[in-house]
Amino acid sequence: MRLQIDKLPAPLWMRSLIPVVSVVVTFLLTSGFVLAVGANPVEAAYYFLLDPLSNPVRLIEVLVKATPLLMTGAAVAFAFAGGYWNIGVEGQLYMGATAATAIGLQMHDFPAWVALPLMVVAGFLAGMAWAVLPAFMKVRLKIDEVVTTLLLNYVAIYLVGAILNGPWRDPISQWPQSPEIAASAIFPRLIPRSRLHLGFILALVIIVVLWFVLSRTSFGLKMRAVGFNLDAAYFSGIHVNRVIMTVALISGGIGGLAGASEVAGIHFHLIDAISPGYGYTGIIIATLGSLNALGVAAAALFIGLIDTGSQTVSRALGVPAYLGDVLQATLLLVTLAMLLLQRYRISLRRKGSPQTE
Amino acid sequence: MHGISKHFGLVLANDQVDFTLRKGEIHALLGENGAGKTTLMRILYGLYQADEGEIKVQDQPVVISSPKDAIRHGIGMVSQHFALAAPLTVTENIILGTTSGLNLNMEHAERSVREASTHYGIQIDPVATIRDLSVGQRQRVEILKALYRDATVLVLDEPTAVLTPQEVEQLFISLVGLKEQGFSVVFISHKLHEVMAITDHVTVLRLGRVVGEVPTKDTSPNELARMMVGRSTFGVTNKPEDNGPHQEGLVLDRVTALDNKGLPALREVSLIVRAGEILGLAGVSGNGQTELAEVLAGTRPVTHGRVKVFEQDVTDFDAQAMMAAGVGRIPEDSRANIIGQMTVAQNMVIERLDQFSSRGYLDRRAIRRYAQELIKEYQIKAFPEDHMRTLSGGNLQKVVLARVLAQKPRVLMVAQPTRGLDVAATEYVRSKLLEQRSEGAAILLISEDLDEIMQLSDTIAVIYEGSIMAVMPASDATPEGLGLLMAGVQQT
Numbered sequence: 001m002r003l004q005i006d007k008l009p010a011p012l013w014m015r016s017l018i019p020v021v022s023v024v025v026t027f028l029l030t031s032g033f034v035l036a037v038g039a040n041p042v043e044a045a046y047y048f049l050l051d052p053l054s055n056p057v058r059l060i061e062v063l064v065k066a067t068p069l070l071m072t073g074a075a076v077a078f079a080f081a082g083g084y085w086n087i088g089v090e091g092q093l094y095m096g097a098t099a100a101t102a103i104g105l106q107m108h109d110f111p112a113w114v115a116l117p118l119m120v121v122a123g124f125l126a127g128m129a130w131a132v133l134p135a136f137m138k139v140r141l142k143i144d145e146v147v148t149t150l151l152l153n154y155v156a157i158y159l160v161g162a163i164l165n166g167p168w169r170d171p172i173s174q175w176p177q178s179p180e181i182a183a184s185a186i187f188p189r190l191i192p193r194s195r196l197h198l199g200f201i202l203a204l205v206i207i208v209v210l211w212f213v214l215s216r217t218s219f220g221l222k223m224r225a226v227g228f229n230l231d232a233a234y235f236s237g238i239h240v241n242r243v244i245m246t247v248a249l250i251s252g253g254i255g256g257l258a259g260a261s262e263v264a265g266i267h268f269h270l271i272d273a274i275s276p277g278y279g280y281t282g283i284i285i286a287t288l289g290s291l292n293a294l295g296v297a298a299a300a301l302f303i304g305l306i307d308t309g310s311q312t313v314s315r316a317l318g319v320p321a322y323l324g325d326v327l328q329a330t331l332l333l334v335t336l337a338m339l340l341l342q343r344y345r346i347s348l349r350r351k352g353s354p355q356t357e
Numbered sequence: 358m359h360g361i362s363k364h365f366g367l368v369l370a371n372d373q374v375d376f377t378l379r380k381g382e383i384h385a386l387l388g389e390n391g392a393g394k395t396t397l398m399r400i401l402y403g404l405y406q407a408d409e410g411e412i413k414v415q416d417q418p419v420v421i422s423s424p425k426d427a428i429r430h431g432i433g434m435v436s437q438h439f440a441l442a443a444p445l446t447v448t449e450n451i452i453l454g455t456t457s458g459l460n461l462n463m464e465h466a467e468r469s470v471r472e473a474s475t476h477y478g479i480q481i482d483p484v485a486t487i488r489d490l491s492v493g494q495r496q497r498v499e500i501l502k503a504l505y506r507d508a509t510v511l512v513l514d515e516p517t518a519v520l521t522p523q524e525v526e527q528l529f530i531s532l533v534g535l536k537e538q539g540f541s542v543v544f545i546s547h548k549l550h551e552v553m554a555i556t557d558h559v560t561v562l563r564l565g566r567v568v569g570e571v572p573t574k575d576t577s578p579n580e581l582a583r584m585m586v587g588r589s590t591f592g593v594t595n596k597p598e599d600n601g602p603h604q605e606g607l608v609l610d611r612v613t614a615l616d617n618k619g620l621p622a623l624r625e626v627s628l629i630v631r632a633g634e635i636l637g638l639a640g641v642s643g644n645g646q647t648e649l650a651e652v653l654a655g656t657r658p659v660t661h662g663r664v665k666v667f668e669q670d671v672t673d674f675d676a677q678a679m680m681a682a683g684v685g686r687i688p689e690d691s692r693a694n695i696i697g698q699m700t701v702a703q704n705m706v707i708e709r710l711d712q713f714s715s716r717g718y719l720d721r722r723a724i725r726r727y728a729q730e731l732i733k734e735y736q737i738k739a740f741p742e743d744h745m746r747t748l749s750g751g752n753l754q755k756v757v758l759a760r761v762l763a764q765k766p767r768v769l770m771v772a773q774p775t776r777g778l779d780v781a782a783t784e785y786v787r788s789k790l791l792e793q794r795s796e797g798a799a800i801l802l803i804s805e806d807l808d809e810i811m812q813l814s815d816t817i818a819v820i821y822e823g824s825i826m827a828v829m830p831a832s833d834a835t836p837e838g839l840g841l842l843m844a845g846v847q848q849t
Binding site for chain 1: 680
């Protein structure tokens, strides 16, 4: 007998085992840490993964956490599928949040049916505007967008810091946070007395649109062609630059929308920590979800789950908060490693046995 | 080598292959692409492990589990893709990996490389930098590298594929010289006339099995071809048809263009291809053919000159406009110009999505139906949903051919259409080109394969360093004459 590894997609039943195996491996890897801080590893695993699902309040919290991740994941996946490496979703999110706040502050005399669409449009346009410069430099000057979009993230974050410490500093508390947006500009709750807001619906719409565009439209086919093989796309007569520009701007817009949704749905004012790295997590989600809409949705919900779980673990077991981060990071790394396995087919074969297939 | 078998996944690449190489002979390993020639030799050189069988060197069974073992047993291999470090000199490349200790005496190394070069009769300048050498010279470095490591058996994997006829001659002189010194050479090829010219024995492989081993002097090209493919082949040749003077289909008028580095690649190229004619453009690769193909594909701008298609000026048209003007484009590297991660059906329609979508929404049923039609008409062994990269070279080229010919192009630009294809696929592609020609298309055939040019063309032109060296009726062309022109020698 010997082990045979072929480069073929793994069978479906094997692929569906990947999450389960990932959890088991993570459990084995992290048990030592959990024991070291004096907690029970089995209990930790329960609070980490099952508790958030067992209780409707926590389950809703998973969806709340997943809302911005669905959007940033979609933004990144859309860009990457078109071969545009937008690392700047974080910055686009900050710009979207800023523009939405600017609108929200002016909406005191307007009804919600005016305010809400304006918030959404402002967030989208601001994210788009922040994506223009790197996209233009990529198309016209061939400057690598990975560098430019990444650097603009810092510009965006510091710009928000400057605004919050200057013109928008809260007049009452003197904290570096903007005044609260108008009530009409706040996203309505989907479930009373929860934090689940309109942004979650927006996020689902974005996922559906992403799926539709990528798999059902001629633009989707063209942008994927550009993403897979730029030269071949150009040879086929696709206007490559136009496609890249469009992809970059729409990706930036979705990123901006995530920012608007966080302001209008969660915080109600602009703060400089509006995103704990949602834009970067979006990259992980897009990759885990292999750049397709359903995958992105699954990955965003998964990360929403372990995000919630890592908080629950430390609270319920009275262990340091960093332990939750350790579990979360380990699980992510193991899952990424496991995803590699789905590209191979592993089988046991008797030496010299005839090929039966 | 005795009873060698090797699987790749479900494919049986070598099936109970016996191969015996005698001392002091040149032994041809002949077969179509995918017949298992390279696999067998890679097993010999330790790059693959056989699933079954044994290898003996001078009657001693040996285990070869890496190229290092192979070298120790005196086996050297020169593959199709050279393993040379371009920024280093010939000497540095040759001694790479043979030195020990920290102290490197470059002068001594140079001297020994020079000695080896004269001893084996392989002329090469030890201090030249690889980057500055021609393909033929690089190949000589590879051969010398193997000999320098005390190889007594040399495996050459399709050594002539990249050479000009003159370089081939040079190589053959070197190989015969080595044979006389007692070296053994395995010569992998699918070119029959070369096999006939220099080998002593021929082993023919087909579908991973040995079809036969014969002394070269007792066989004929026809017999070998029959063994290779199981039937006589290359029935596809151009039969001149005289339909009187034809309209000018494609006209290039003093076309000048730059390459990717901004250096001149085409210098005042003027050609006229008439409707119902195949103009074969011969030349060694890298003399501007790639750029010319791109100009006609609509992906490279010209700096001077005009391009006309049936009177219409199409200079600097983009890809879509070129296609709209009736230009069919079969690019030189099909694998690079299709999208491997997308399906066969998607690749078939990617050039004209407007016809398969309404207001941006893809008509997936129409795409599938269209793909099924083309697959049937062009006998492509694939399903519409198959990913393009899983196709064999022949089927892939058929997809590209189908995509283009379904448009009924008036002008056809075809670059290296049969490179890397097996005999059956080659025949198919060539017959399709001739069919287009009879239907009145003006065809520009760019090829490095002289046989192909001579078999298919009505008119032959030769390109060298971006200039057209000569244009002549095919009936006036000889391989020797074309070879000289391809090497830049202007005849008087």
